[in-house]
Amino acid sequence: MESLKIAIFCWESLYAERVGGLAPAATHLAQTLAQHHEVHYFTRGWIPDQTIKGVSYHYCQPQGNNIVEYCNSMSLAMVENFRRFDAGRKFDYLHFNDWHAVQALHILQDRNTVLTYHSTEYGRSGNHFGDWWEFKEISGKEWYGGLIAKRVTAVSAALKNEVMQLYHVPDWKCDVVPNGIVPREYQARIDPGEVKRAYGIQPADPLILFIGRLAYQKGPDLLIEAMKTVSRDHHDAQLIVAGEGDMRQDLMERAKDMPVHFAGYIPDSAYVRLLNACDLVVIPSRNEPFGLVLLEAWSAEKGVVASNVGGLSENIDSLVDGVKVEPGAGALAGGMNTVIDTPQQAVALGKRGRKKVDRVFRWGPIGGKILETYSRVAA
Incomplete structure (x- = not known):
């Protein structure tokens, strides 16, 4: 395959803001792809942009009164950073991870986009539907991301079935790609x-x-x-x-x-x-x-x-x-x-x-x- 220009959007990484298993999963995938392709990683952090193991990391500092506002702010800042590096040779593929950057996916939906589900708000809430507003907002973003992304992946067959049932993502659109390990x-x-x-x-x-x-x-x-x-x-x-x-x-x-x-x-x-x-x-x-x-x-x-x-x-x-x-x-x-x-x-x-x-x-x-x-x- 010819060398590609790939943008990865993820709210955490191993080298700045890290919350859970999403950080190593997305970071190691980026490093793997960077062995043969040009990879830019758009995320958050209070440090200068840097390049590590072939991956160019671009940071932003979002703000918000709650997690939904915070992630919307992050998405807008990610898009601003993305456009700085989309000049000249355009990105071939845009890869979004979980719901946090769905607002960025919305803005860039006309491009070649992929959304990876690492989990769902339903699953994180213990396999039941919540009544609180954040549950509804986040679940809505998960549904919308699956709707507008050109392609979807899930980290297990069980999660694929979950997003198909919850968000009506069609079977043909969703691939199962597991996480890896070093x-x-x-x-x-x-x-x-x-x-x-x-x-x-x-x-x-x-x-x-x-x-x-x-x-x-x-x-x-x-x-x-x-x-x-x-x-x-x-x-x-x-x-x-x-x-x-x-x-x-x-x-x-x-x-x-x-x-x-x-x-x-x-x-x-x-x-x-x-x-x-x-x-x-x-x-x-x-x-x-x-x-x-x-x-x-x-x-x-x-x-x-x-x-x-x-x-x-x-x-x-x-x-x-x-x-x-x-x-x-x-x-x-x-x-x-x-x-x-x-x-x-x-x-x-x-x-x-x-x-x-x-x-x-x-x-x-x-x-x-x-x-x-x-x-x-x-x-």
Whole structure:
């Protein structure tokens, strides 16, 4: 394929404002495409424009009294920056990520546009429809983006079905393109006992790790309830909960007198150390369009117990490279006990997961799939 000029619009990135899994997904895709194409990344941040690993990052500083106003302001600033670099050779493809930049998509809808759904507001709200105005505004933007984009992608078949049902995106218009991973970023040579001691945990104690937003969608409350059963069956089992969110105070109340350690927000370096020191990663989500934590755990060769939902359900072969359970405290406890009972099984699950990462979730082939979607825009 001849060299293309590609614009990526995303409200977060690895090198400025970062919120969650969208940052590594969009940033690594941009870096993959930049190996053979000219890539410009329009995002927000309070730093000067810069070029990293072949990608030109263009920043803006939006303002707003709420998230919807803020993202509309961001979209307008993104378009202004975009037009500065659209002179001369025009951009071949414009790739938007999630709802945040839909106002920019609206302004530029006559171009070759692609919108990637990484999740939906319905899913983030715990698979139910909200009455608050922000839910309606954001859901409306998700619907409108799917309507006007020339092509749509979703990070899993489950999410594709969700956007088809919620927003009536036709099947022919939507491609499934999963997220990828850079495995070496999640591997570290550490002394597991030393890492455990730093959190007040004995080196021989089985360590269970949860990382993510402390929000209903992610199911941390189910995990705390499950831990009550696990603690009765394995008195030495310990749980570290890493992340922040609205549920934190309630979760801490529920976990009183339990072997649960709330680490709060942790930087990437601390996360990688914990990931490599733990004995089991648990992903108890009620809704999970993809589940990037799964790939991170597999990259570190860790066994995983996960809810049988969304992308987790699609990507895990149960009892081969992970354990899938129905979302609920009882099922989670059963899955966790099964793995803790047989530590050698956790090791085997993690090693098979690592092999699957190499087969399926490398960024090179995934970048190729995105390029195939781009080619369908102009077809």
